[in-house]
Amino acid sequence: MAHALDAVAFLLSETDPGKLGPSAAEVAFVGRSNSGKSTMINALCRKELARASSTPGRTRTINVYQAAPQRRIVDLPGYGFASGPAQSREGWGAMIEGYLTSSRTLAAIFVLVDAKLGPTKLDLEMLNWLQAEGLPWRVVATKTDQVKSSRAFVRRREVAQAVGLAPEALAWVSSQEGTGIGELRNEVAKLLGIAGKKSQTA
Numbered sequence: 001m002a003h004a005l006d007a008v009a010f011l012l013s014e015t016d017p018g019k020l021g022p023s024a025a026e027v028a029f030v031g032r033s034n035s036g037k038s039t040m041i042n043a044l045c046r047k048e049l050a051r052a053s054s055t056p057g058r059t060r061t062i063n064v065y066q067a068a069p070q071r072r073i074v075d076l077p078g079y080g081f082a083s084g085p086a087q088s089r090e091g092w093g094a095m096i097e098g099y100l101t102s103s104r105t106l107a108a109i110f111v112l113v114d115a116k117l118g119p120t121k122l123d124l125e126m127l128n129w130l131q132a133e134g135l136p137w138r139v140v141a142t143k144t145d146q147v148k149s150s151r152a153f154v155r156r157r158e159v160a161q162a163v164g165l166a167p168e169a170l171a172w173v174s175s176q177e178g179t180g181i182g183e184l185r186n187e188v189a190k191l192l193g194i195a196g197k198k199s200q201t202a
């Protein structure tokens with residue numbers, strides 16, 4: 001069945017958050033480099049929109065996808081990517097921070113945390129920062145297919161606890177196997193104000 005997110009298409013890539021143009025509602029994906037942001041956007045939109053790679057540091061710009069006019073899904077570069085010149089690494093941090101604090105229409109910032117590794121120091125710093133800025137964040141455990149199913153219940157509780165949440169407040173997702181993707185699709189469509197609308201292309 002067609003879903004509002006089936007109509008998502010690439011809109012633009014930018015390094016200057018000031019040049020993104022007007023938006024009515026958007027959701028953004030942040031997290032460690034290699035945590036699976038781009039792959040998750042592809043899974044949610046059911047097509048290969050964002051380039052994913054096993055080499056960390058794949059996404060280097062603010063990549064904007066559009067579900068309907070001014071309804072956006074934003075893929076961001078990851079943090080904690082060790083190689084590359086320090087100057088450009090700092091530049092990415094400033095770009096991400098600049099974007100997150102200047103966007104007035106962010107309905108949610110999905111913070112991706114590797115389910116097997118749990119939150120890193122940088123993930124916790126990001127969450128503290130989002131909290132301090134009063135920005136709307138939501139934690140998504142990713143790559144949950146890498147957690148043995150017999151361990152999933154306990155692991156979800158552990159990861160949730162490590163980020164200060166109740167287990168059911170932590171989204172539990174595998175982009176590879178589709179776990180939790182349907183719920184997240186509906187959540188994103190609702191946040192963008194396009195839930196229930198039929199895809200324009202399907």
Ligand SMILES: Nc1nc2c(ncn2[C@@H]2O[C@H](COP(=O)(O)OP(=O)(O)OP(=O)(O)O)[C@@H](O)[C@H]2O)c(=O)[nH]1
Pocket residue numbers: 031032033034035036037038039040051052053054055056057058059060076077078079142143144145146173174175176177
């Ligand atoms: N097992 C498993 N691997 C995944 C999953 N999602 C992503 N991956 C893999 O993780 C690697 C990184 O995925 P990306 O989507 O490029 O990660 P990213 O967060 O966009 O990375 P940057 O752009 O570098 O910040 C790729 O090799 C993906 O195939 C998942 O649900 N399960």
Ligand SMILES: [Mg+2]
Pocket residue numbers: 037038039051052058059075076077078
């Ligand atoms: Mg990426």
